[in-house]
Amino acid sequence: MQERHPLKGEAITKELLRPLNQTPMIFWVAVIILGGILTAFAFAVGWMFYWGLGTTGLNTPIFWGFMITNFVFWIGISHAGVMISAILRLTQAEWRRPVTRAAEVMTIFSLLTAMLFPFLHTGRPWRTVYWVFPYDFDRGIWPDPRGPLVWDPAAVFTYLTGSTLFLYTTLIPDMALLRDRSTGWRKTLYTILALGWRGNERQWKLQLVAGILLSALILPVFVSVHSIVSWDFAVSLIPVWHASIFAPYFVIGAVHSGVSAVITLMALMRWLFGFHNYLREEHFDSIGRLLVVVATGWMWFFVLDIIFAMFTRDPRELVVMEQRIFEWPYAMLLAFVFVFAYIIPVPVWMFQRFRRNIKIMFWTSLMVNVGMWAERYWLILPGLERKFEFTFMWSWYRPSIVELTLVFGSFALVTFLLLLFSKIFPPVAVWEEMEGVNFAQDIQVGKRTVHATIREE
Amino acid sequence: MSARWGMVIDLDRCTGCQACVVACQAENNIPINTEDIFHQRRAIEWIRVERYWEGEYPNVKARYIPIPCMHCAQAPCESVCPVYATYQTNQGINMQIYNRCIGTRYCAVNCPWHVRFFNYWEPKWPESLKHQLNPHVSVRSRGVMEKCTFCVQRIVRTEQQAQVDGREVQDGEFTTACAQACPTDAIVFGDLDDPESRVGQMAADTDRGYQLLSGLGTDPAVLYLKKIDPDAPEENGHY
Numbered sequence: 239m240q241e242r243h244p245l246k247g248e249a250i251t252k253e254l255l256r257p258l259n260q261t262p263m264i265f266w267v268a269v270i271i272l273g274g275i276l277t278a279f280a281f282a283v284g285w286m287f288y289w290g291l292g293t294t295g296l297n298t299p300i301f302w303g304f305m306i307t308n309f310v311f312w313i314g315i316s317h318a319g320v321m322i323s324a325i326l327r328l329t330q331a332e333w334r335r336p337v338t339r340a341a342e343v344m345t346i347f348s349l350l351t352a353m354l355f356p357f358l359h360t361g362r363p364w365r366t367v368y369w370v371f372p373y374d375f376d377r378g379i380w381p382d383p384r385g386p387l388v389w390d391p392a393a394v395f396t397y398l399t400g401s402t403l404f405l406y407t408t409l410i411p412d413m414a415l416l417r418d419r420s421t422g423w424r425k426t427l428y429t430i431l432a433l434g435w436r437g438n439e440r441q442w443k444l445q446l447v448a449g450i451l452l453s454a455l456i457l458p459v460f461v462s463v464h465s466i467v468s469w470d471f472a473v474s475l476i477p478v479w480h481a482s483i484f485a486p487y488f489v490i491g492a493v494h495s496g497v498s499a500v501i502t503l504m505a506l507m508r509w510l511f512g513f514h515n516y517l518r519e520e521h522f523d524s525i526g527r528l529l530v531v532v533a534t535g536w537m538w539f540f541v542l543d544i545i546f547a548m549f550t551r552d553p554r555e556l557v558v559m560e561q562r563i564f565e566w567p568y569a570m571l572l573a574f575v576f577v578f579a580y581i582i583p584v585p586v587w588m589f590q591r592f593r594r595n596i597k598i599m600f601w602t603s604l605m606v607n608v609g610m611w612a613e614r615y616w617l618i619l620p621g622l623e624r625k626f627e628f629t630f631m632w633s634w635y636r637p638s639i640v641e642l643t644l645v646f647g648s649f650a651l652v653t654f655l656l657l658l659f660s661k662i663f664p665p666v667a668v669w670e671e672m673e674g675v676n677f678a679q680d681i682q683v684g685k686r687t688v689h690a691t692i693r694e695e
Numbered sequence: 696m697s698a699r700w701g702m703v704i705d706l707d708r709c710t711g712c713q714a715c716v717v718a719c720q721a722e723n724n725i726p727i728n729t730e731d732i733f734h735q736r737r738a739i740e741w742i743r744v745e746r747y748w749e750g751e752y753p754n755v756k757a758r759y760i761p762i763p764c765m766h767c768a769q770a771p772c773e774s775v776c777p778v779y780a781t782y783q784t785n786q787g788i789n790m791q792i793y794n795r796c797i798g799t800r801y802c803a804v805n806c807p808w809h810v811r812f813f814n815y816w817e818p819k820w821p822e823s824l825k826h827q828l829n830p831h832v833s834v835r836s837r838g839v840m841e842k843c844t845f846c847v848q849r850i851v852r853t854e855q856q857a858q859v860d861g862r863e864v865q866d867g868e869f870t871t872a873c874a875q876a877c878p879t880d881a882i883v884f885g886d887l888d889d890p891e892s893r894v895g896q897m898a899a900d901t902d903r904g905y906q907l908l909s910g911l912g913t914d915p916a917v918l919y920l921k922k923i924d925p926d927a928p929e930e931n932g933h934y
Contacts, residue, residue, distance in 0.1 A: 291815050302804060361797060361813065361814070361838030385775040474804060622804065626807045626809070
């Protein structure tokens, strides 16, 4: 049951479309700062292309570092979109309405950013596109489907296509709304994007069916994407990577970080666009409750991963596990992951008082993602440092300034794209909100009348 | 010609002199491993000599083991390359195609022996060394993986000569640079499939043979012969 203030239709439309028409000073400040970081990002990419991967901190046994960690992290964030919109849509959770659009957009932008990294990370990026996606069929030389590095782009691009279609399906009614209310280039753009939407019954039915079908079809992809990303590691021979638990473990970790990122985004949108009437405390409350479950599931797999390593009693695996858990700096990092991604946020989320406090939700959700980034690093790096018993080749890793710029740049890139999106498309789905209003009714609870939705049909 | 090229490395003969490393460096146009490169931990050594300690104090002994590419029959590096830049030849050599390589470095990540190397920088040679580059071996650019090839250029040259002469390749007609340079003859190269060859006989006759990390099931083509240690306690295998 969702309580809500009774809102008038026209007021909703006006308020939700406000970010498109008004540009507060803070927007320009953000654009300038993010633009600055993005310039540094572009410069770092150029520098790395020109001089080669020698400019990174990678060395001989540690061939993968910050860039791969960042790739896994952003793929993880992208899992929020489907988690929020598809699953909650199919389970008819009413509180999803104001969140779906933002979550879906974040999915797409974080997927694009994530895909940038394996590409930048290769030794000769200018060849990567050609060889992994060959268009010259006459040669008869194909990518090798035995390896996870071919499964990976296939899975991610399927997910990207599915999510983009899904987002677009939910955008069409809003595009028509904007078409009818805008002039100039915006009108032209929205007219094209609205695909002749008139809002008649047949169109609504088709849109609904398409939405439900796409959410159902994306679900298996959602599970498979991060499973396949985990197989990038799990199918290798490296001790501690070579674990069958990696697939579900990565998926639940992705949901944990992704849904937390949605909270961060919700809090930011509420502050920046003043959506107090739409992103209400009860939404933070519901998503917080969801996160308690997800976080605990993630912690369960986290512990299982360690237990499984002990269970096999493979000495090579135990050596790396020991290094990860007891030796500097990984012991420190492990404590950091534990505290940031679980020990602080979850007890906080247990209290409704805190779940309904936007500031606390913002900071705890941000913490989770700092912790989850560290978790990916903690999972990936130690396995490489002491891979097998050839001690002459053991090494350590220190990221270079180029890699740090790339990582910070990726955060700036996603934020920048989200900001741009909110200038052209409504960041909260207007039609979904209106639909929610239509489903709401006055319900008598004892002596009080509550304007609320019990369940949509 | 059909063959499975392989190596027998007798650790009882190895003195850890590093001649094999230098010979390989010269034969295969490997960039100079300067002090700076070593500090970056990006040195390229297609064959390296690892030193390890055996025994408890005060009976500690330094041991040496040269480690080239194992040229596994079931190589873990091959199946993870998305573009088939690394593959198995029909003579059992695990080969790297530099032109196809895009530098994902997954092959190196998945190699338990650490015998695959990445060109982090464009290779450079001092002016005085430019003319010593081997014309039979391609110079690799930055961004690609490279590794031991069992001196494939020597194999090809010998095979071609044999074809011109209208005869079979003889055992011992050629050898790899590391085996050629080894002063104690610890490294022997040849056709493992040929029971008459020197490596074939050594592999068949010895009771000291073992493969590195054989438990992984990759079937390496490099056979090590265990060190003979008269001081070793019985339970550790006394020869």
